[in-house]
Amino acid sequence: MADEKNDVLLLPPSRRRFIATMLTVISGAIASILGVPLAGFFALPALRRPERRWLEVGPVSDFAQGEIKKVLAKSLAAQVWPYEIPPVAIFVQNQGGGSFALYYIHCTHVGCPVRWSSQAGRFFSPCHGGVFDKEGRVLAGPPPRPLDRYEYKIEKSVLYAGRIYEVNEKLEFTRWYQA
Amino acid sequence: MVSGMRGLLDWLQERLGTREQLTQFFYRHVPAGTGWLHTLGSAALLLILVQTVTGIFLAFYYVPSPEHAYDSLTYIQKEIPFGTFVRGLHYWGASLIVVVVFLHLLRVFFMGAYKYPRELSWVVGVFLFLLVMLFGFTGYLLPWDQKAYWATVIGTHIAGTAPLVGDYVWRILQGGEEVGVRTLGRFYTAHVLILPAILYGFILIHLAMVIYQGIAPTPRRGLDVIKNQDYARLYEASKEKGETFLEHLFRDGVVFFLLFLFLVWIAVTWSVPLEDVADPTDTQYVPRPEWYFYFLFELLWLFWGKWVPVATFYIPLAGVVLLFLLPFYDRTPGRSPLRRPLASGLATATVAAMAFLTYQGATAPLPPAATIAQEAKALPPELAKGMEVYDGQGCSACHVVKGRGTAAGPDLSRIGASRDKEWLKRFLKNPSAVKPGSPMPPYQQLPDEQMDALVGYLASLQ
Numbered sequence: 001m002a003d004e005k006n007d008v009l010l011l012p013p014s015r016r017r018f019i020a021t022m023l024t025v026i027s028g029a030i031a032s033i034l035g036v037p038l039a040g041f042f043a044l045p046a047l048r049r050p051e052r053r054w055l056e057v058g059p060v061s062d063f064a065q066g067e068i069k070k071v072l073a074k075s076l077a078a079q080v081w082p083y084e085i086p087p088v089a090i091f092v093q094n095q096g097g098g099s100f101a102l103y104y105i106h107c108t109h110v111g112c113p114v115r116w117s118s119q120a121g122r123f124f125s126p127c128h129g130g131v132f133d134k135e136g137r138v139l140a141g142p143p144p145r146p147l148d149r150y151e152y153k154i155e156k157s158v159l160y161a162g163r164i165y166e167v168n169e170k171l172e173f174t175r176w177y178q179a
Numbered sequence: 180m181v182s183g184m185r186g187l188l189d190w191l192q193e194r195l196g197t198r199e200q201l202t203q204f205f206y207r208h209v210p211a212g213t214g215w216l217h218t219l220g221s222a223a224l225l226l227i228l229v230q231t232v233t234g235i236f237l238a239f240y241y242v243p244s245p246e247h248a249y250d251s252l253t254y255i256q257k258e259i260p261f262g263t264f265v266r267g268l269h270y271w272g273a274s275l276i277v278v279v280v281f282l283h284l285l286r287v288f289f290m291g292a293y294k295y296p297r298e299l300s301w302v303v304g305v306f307l308f309l310l311v312m313l314f315g316f317t318g319y320l321l322p323w324d325q326k327a328y329w330a331t332v333i334g335t336h337i338a339g340t341a342p343l344v345g346d347y348v349w350r351i352l353q354g355g356e357e358v359g360v361r362t363l364g365r366f367y368t369a370h371v372l373i374l375p376a377i378l379y380g381f382i383l384i385h386l387a388m389v390i391y392q393g394i395a396p397t398p399r400r401g402l403d404v405i406k407n408q409d410y411a412r413l414y415e416a417s418k419e420k421g422e423t424f425l426e427h428l429f430r431d432g433v434v435f436f437l438l439f440l441f442l443v444w445i446a447v448t449w450s451v452p453l454e455d456v457a458d459p460t461d462t463q464y465v466p467r468p469e470w471y472f473y474f475l476f477e478l479l480w481l482f483w484g485k486w487v488p489v490a491t492f493y494i495p496l497a498g499v500v501l502l503f504l505l506p507f508y509d510r511t512p513g514r515s516p517l518r519r520p521l522a523s524g525l526a527t528a529t530v531a532a533m534a535f536l537t538y539q540g541a542t543a544p545l546p547p548a549a550t551i552a553q554e555a556k557a558l559p560p561e562l563a564k565g566m567e568v569y570d571g572q573g574c575s576a577c578h579v580v581k582g583r584g585t586a587a588g589p590d591l592s593r594i595g596a597s598r599d600k601e602w603l604k605r606f607l608k609n610p611s612a613v614k615p616g617s618p619m620p621p622y623q624q625l626p627d628e629q630m631d632a633l634v635g636y637l638a639s640l641q
Contacts, residue, residue, distance in 0.1 A: 046350045106332070111332045115462045117572070127476075128479050131573070131577065133620075140619060
């Protein structure tokens, strides 16, 4: 309830509206002039897809047919910073006939590192009992899909790993990893 | 000295009216029944202050980059005087805060202190609780050791299972496609700049609300059920009978001092874990989260395949939403836990489930390790051979024998007592034929000689 004293202090509605609008416009302008670049500064490096970079896995002759071998692949991309990219672990399987399967080492459940047991012929995750066969299909445990794989190419008898992709139970490409 | 002090107070009094303000603050009455359980909030606040101070000092030497983080921590622990102690306070303090904040939440819940007119204090409190958990999550990447790295890989994977936006959230959290230099930068900035700013903002709001509204009435006789329209009258009456805040402050001081001494004792006597430096190429490492995330980690056992997001996203989301909205859907006048059996029962069941999962996480069997070769030596040769097959075939990835392995499937420590060789062999060759629906993969390709050794070994476990 407005008494007489308050009525004296209140500004005319048009004036009040004008001030409120101006303050909103000024705050909005400051927020966007600062906010847009800062949002880009924060999020774009994370969302930007690096140029398709290949990892050097090694000479094809290093991989006996049927065997699965863990290799540390080197990045070939010129790096701005940090100067040294750490090597990337990949499970490589020579499937014969020039065909390879390159498995991402992270379990498809919540990302624990799977280990390859050549005796068992299976991949095991140490966290929640995920088991994969030697083609990466889920045999047991919670993983929602087979092991993710790298695209690959062979140039001058050297094997290179590219982007990571997800496959379905039939081991067909479904989508790029983190697409 | 005393007169100097008095002079200063007079000087302030003239300008700021200090005397009245302090009198009003320290001699206001708290409601009758305010006691030792009401010290948990202030204990949490003071522990957070300790955390802030030790954190600032750690930042003098810590370097947030994958190349230097681990070494800077080793340097703090090995070379800096009191380095292990300061890091110990910070490390164990984090766990202690989680405990105290959680107990504070339980106290407020069971005393019905989130009810009218304190609904917003509860909401802000839930924010504070989540902030504390985020401090834990961002903090333990910083040492850049194996535990730090792999726990963060799992944490960001879990964020990535959110529907629709998961992949974006995942990459924005990591600062890219994997946990690396930008992840560490983000987590560091969050841990030392963003989260503290938000935390202290919310703490100020939380405190301002407590000071404005006063400590909630203890739901004793006559106050165990309070209708909103009676609240003001009953609360004033309860304060009439209560002590002054200064008297309660004494309890706050005692409890915090004991907790602080306990923290110091832990920091002095327990070592602070620092594992090997993070190695993203290690495929033998067994990741484990910090104990206060065990309940989430163990929950992951329960949902398979396409149901995984239930454990990683929907249950945690539902928990947080239910927690936030508690005062808005629970508007019954009952305040004493005995006067609202449904709420108390559900909360007790939830806490029991969390405690159970935490216990499961804490007592999870040791990962399969290299001691197997030694143990095998102590066995007769044919059993040793069977044990080698057991190990080689990765059985311990799903089964536990004598406290080693992963408890995905049944514990086999005494399997020989209930199953004979014949049954075991049939089962191993085709599990789902013997036990329909068994998730165990078949082992029919195992050579007979190895199968016999394995079955012999399993039958010997009694």
